[in-house]
Amino acid sequence: MPTNVSPEFDRQRQVYEDTEDMAQRIVELEKLLSLAPRHKGAERMVGDYRKKLAVLKAKLEKKEEQERARRRGGSEEGVIRKEGAGQICLVGVTNSGKSSLINAVTNADFAVGEYPFTTTIPTPAMMTLEDINIQLVELPGIFEGSHEAGIGRQALSVARNTDCIAIIVDLSKDIESQMSVILSELDAARIRLNREKTAVRIERVGLGGLQVFGIQNFEGSKEEVLEYLKARKVSNIIVRFQKPATFQQLADAMDASVAYVRAMIVATKGDTNGSMERFEELESRYGGRFDIVPTSVARNENLDGMSWALYNHLDILRVYTKIPGKKKEDRPIVLPEGSIVEDAASKVHKELFVERFRAAVILRKDDKIKRRQVGLNYPLQDGDVLQLMTR
Ligand SMILES: Nc1nc2c(ncn2[C@@H]2O[C@H](COP(=O)(O)OP(=O)(O)OP(=O)(O)O)[C@@H](O)[C@H]2O)c(=O)[nH]1
Numbered sequence: 254m255p256t257n258v259s260p261e262f263d264r265q266r267q268v269y270e271d272t273e274d275m276a277q278r279i280v281e282l283e284k285l286l287s288l289a290p291r292h293k294g295a296e297r298m299v300g301d302y303r304k305k306l307a308v309l310k311a312k313l314e315k316k317e318e319q320e321r322a323r324r325r326g327g328s329e330e331g332v333i334r335k336e337g338a339g340q341i342c343l344v345g346v347t348n349s350g351k352s353s354l355i356n357a358v359t360n361a362d363f364a365v366g367e368y369p370f371t372t373t374i375p376t377p378a379m380m381t382l383e384d385i386n387i388q389l390v391e392l393p394g395i396f397e398g399s400h401e402a403g404i405g406r407q408a409l410s411v412a413r414n415t416d417c418i419a420i421i422v423d424l425s426k427d428i429e430s431q432m433s434v435i436l437s438e439l440d441a442a443r444i445r446l447n448r449e450k451t452a453v454r455i456e457r458v459g460l461g462g463l464q465v466f467g468i469q470n471f472e473g474s475k476e477e478v479l480e481y482l483k484a485r486k487v488s489n490i491i492v493r494f495q496k497p498a499t500f501q502q503l504a505d506a507m508d509a510s511v512a513y514v515r516a517m518i519v520a521t522k523g524d525t526n527g528s529m530e531r532f533e534e535l536e537s538r539y540g541g542r543f544d545i546v547p548t549s550v551a552r553n554e555n556l557d558g559m560s561w562a563l564y565n566h567l568d569i570l571r572v573y574t575k576i577p578g579k580k581k582e583d584r585p586i587v588l589p590e591g592s593i594v595e596d597a598a599s600k601v602h603k604e605l606f607v608e609r610f611r612a613a614v615i616l617r618k619d620d621k622i623k624r625r626q627v628g629l630n631y632p633l634q635d636g637d638v639l640q641l642m643t644r
């Protein structure tokens with residue numbers, strides 16, 4: 254049916270059809286609709302344009318949402334898949350010796366260079382410590398404004414989701430200029446370091462489903478937590494109740510805009526001139542806030558000490574299961590600190606085990622009571638040997 258339209262409407266229709274930019278297209282379409290004839294014969298055409306407008310608006314919202322997520326660092330791009338018992342990100346200015354350090358404690362062979370930005374993307378390697386593997390990730394050198402630049406933003410989004418940040422400080426160069434750029438860039442990326450352990454720690458992960466640890470610290474039940482997470486359409490997450498926590502504290506912890514990450518300082522190039530004095534300066538300024546470990550790759554000094562310090566900052570514990578009459582398992586179950594027998598049991602056999610659980614016996618070397626019979630709520634310690642008994 255031919256629709257009688259005004260010449261203004263016709264002109265505007267041409268403008269709308271020629272406009273490519275989505276936001277502008279919406280503006281032009283709204284204007285077009287305001288010029289549309291009101292009579293009955295035009296209803297169908299107006300209806301079609303209204304539908305187009307709704308679709309355009311939905312697309313624009315979606316696009317803006319994705320851009321916001323990218324700015325927040327929530328996109329998949331540049332994310333390193335976590336492997337091993339924990340992940341540690343090395344964050345420092347360029348040339349501070351990050352690759353050399355990783356090469357010294359892993360089988361990796363990262364390029365080492367005197368020139369800046371040898372490492373340009375987040376790069377992982379695996380460090381074996383006794384019976385567990387810890388993933389070390391070198392992030393490209395941090396510089397002023399890196400939280401706004403492409404590679405810097407990508408690096409900081411990895412740092413946001415990591416288990417621990419190792420701040421790398423080069424003892425052959427000025428301390429304060431390194432620390433100030435590192436701390437201010439992390440802060441600008443809304444990453445908070447070593448804040449008092451929060452009651453609830455949230456870790457967003459790529460897979461693994463909904464995992465809840467330390468439920469005895471929560472005022473409600475595990476089912477309640479799972480329902481809440483499902484209602485928020487979260488499909489992969491780790492929730493750790495590290496201290497007595499209320500429902501409100503759980504909700505606050507779910508706010509993704511600020512990340513709380515454990516951190517320590519690794520000082521490198523302890524063999525260079527003036528490194529002693531700079532280490533003392535580092536200690537006096539930052540020793541209160543961070544544990545600081547000096548190293549030298551050139552002299553192969555304190556690399557073991559550094560590795561264990563990193564392990565301690567992961568806040569994890571190792572538990573070895575054992576069948577009565579047999580040797581304990583060689584490979585530990587790794588759990589967050591604060592975990593209880595139930596957490597270990599559900600890692601062994603998922604739900605089934607918890608249901609059939611009768612009792613557990615914990616064997617501790619340095620304990621007065623060598624064999625402790627305990628229930629599902631009993632807190633675990635690093636090195637515990639655990640016998641689980643089922644009905
Ligand atoms: N004297 C001394 N020099 C070191 C030590 N560790 C690393 N270096 C030197 O420091 C320079 C930079 O080392 P890298 O390991 O490439 O540093 P990086 O932090 O990975 O650097 P980018 O990836 O380029 O940001 C190289 O010339 C190394 O030889 C050390 O323990 N002592």
Ligand SMILES: [Mg+2]
Binds near residue numbers: 363372
């Ligand atoms: Mg490097």
